[in-house]
Amino acid sequence: MRVLVVGAGPAGSLTAMLLAKSGHEVTLVDRSSFPRDKACGDVIGPLALAMLDRLGVELSGDRHRIGSMWLGFEGREMLMPARAGLNHGGYGLTIRRKEFDDLLYRQAITAGAESRVGVVGDVQRSGPHLRVLLDGRQEEFDIVVGADGANSGVARSMGMVEPERILLGFALRRHLSGSVRADRVDLLLGGRGPITPGYGWVFDQGGGQLNLGVGVGVGGERTRARGVRELLDQYQQDLLDRKIITTAGAHQEMGGWLKMGLVGTRVASDGVYLVGDAAGLVNPLQGEGIAAALMSASLCASVIDRWGVDGDAAYRSAIDQHFRKFLATGYTIQRLALAHPKATRLAMQSLVRVGRRSERIASGWGIFWNDLTEHSGPQPGAFVAWSALTLGQSVTTFTKARPSWPD
């Protein structure tokens, strides 16, 4: 079985690694030569760490742990505690994507995947094969895995995405020297532009380095992301004024799109499978996508190994089973928040006001919005998180803002 994996981010490299280990002939192609950078908050969350551990991928070195963190809104803040769950350690690690993605990429090559630098264009079915335009030349493969990120050309050329239905976000991050009192995120309701809702973050990366950024939901309207740099400037200045961070020297800036909530995307069709951001698996509430990229890669590799080109239904059902419950709820909350900024402000104010006094609420929110509800086990906040998910599902059922499944 000749498999082409397009894109060597975490989703592509892991799919290629697992398929190569199972004896498939795998080509892993990326338009960039590695190591390459990628816009990210550089946090590998607890579920992603647990998966890497199970896969035997070691992140060597002394890394900064992201555990409990502050959540702020309009000058107030609450501490979101982090505790180990049923099947994760309860903390994330910061590691720059240039390093993390390269680590997985090299493991795919070690496992036997052939690596190529090249740009993939059109993908089309041609009889029993898939014809792929690779660096201007036509080549044939049995299976194509689209791991080419939020703007997936593979999904577009195979008609697997409906651009008017997808839920997009845009995020911009800065790498800079400095210090922060404690890792934090801040819920943001826009600067001067209509880019709401969103949130800002600042994470210590160790060695006197920070990752500072903002992300906003834009629905399907990419132009709404125009004010993001201004929002980030304001956020950085606000943190400096409040003496939460200190900074020194110039920064490096990088932005990118997030495709969230699984809507408007058919994840498998006619021997083509989508994984990671290409499938739209990013958490609509906080923008985390690496854990989902790794999980979808693992599901995809098992389906291909078992079903080959005939695994469309099996893969769609596996993705539904793993992601649908939370993503549908997150999607609905995002849509409602975009449509009702005043109610969103009230909800955010109440959350932080109550969460300052109740650890259970603060912890429950941390579990819920990080999509850890089903992995948390008995602990303070678990019931709150479970209730929030149940309530979210009911709202999802009864509002017009819900996603229209199945895709």
Ligand SMILES: Cc1cc2nc3c(=O)[nH]c(=O)nc-3n(C[C@H](O)[C@H](O)[C@H](O)COP(=O)(O)OP(=O)(O)OC[C@H]3O[C@@H](n4cnc5c(N)ncnc54)[C@H](O)[C@@H]3O)c2cc1C
């Ligand atoms: C600013 C920002 C902050 C974020 N912070 C976090 C965070 O802290 N933690 C977290 O878990 N997630 C975070 N995310 C989300 C996370 O970055 C993504 O979910 C993750 O990178 C998805 O991995 P992937 O392998 O699906 O795609 P990607 O990492 O986007 O990889 C896609 C690859 O495909 C290649 N490619 C694209 N088109 C072609 C083509 N035509 N031909 C060949 N190659 C192609 C690209 O070069 C790229 O290497 C953040 C996103 C942004 C934008």
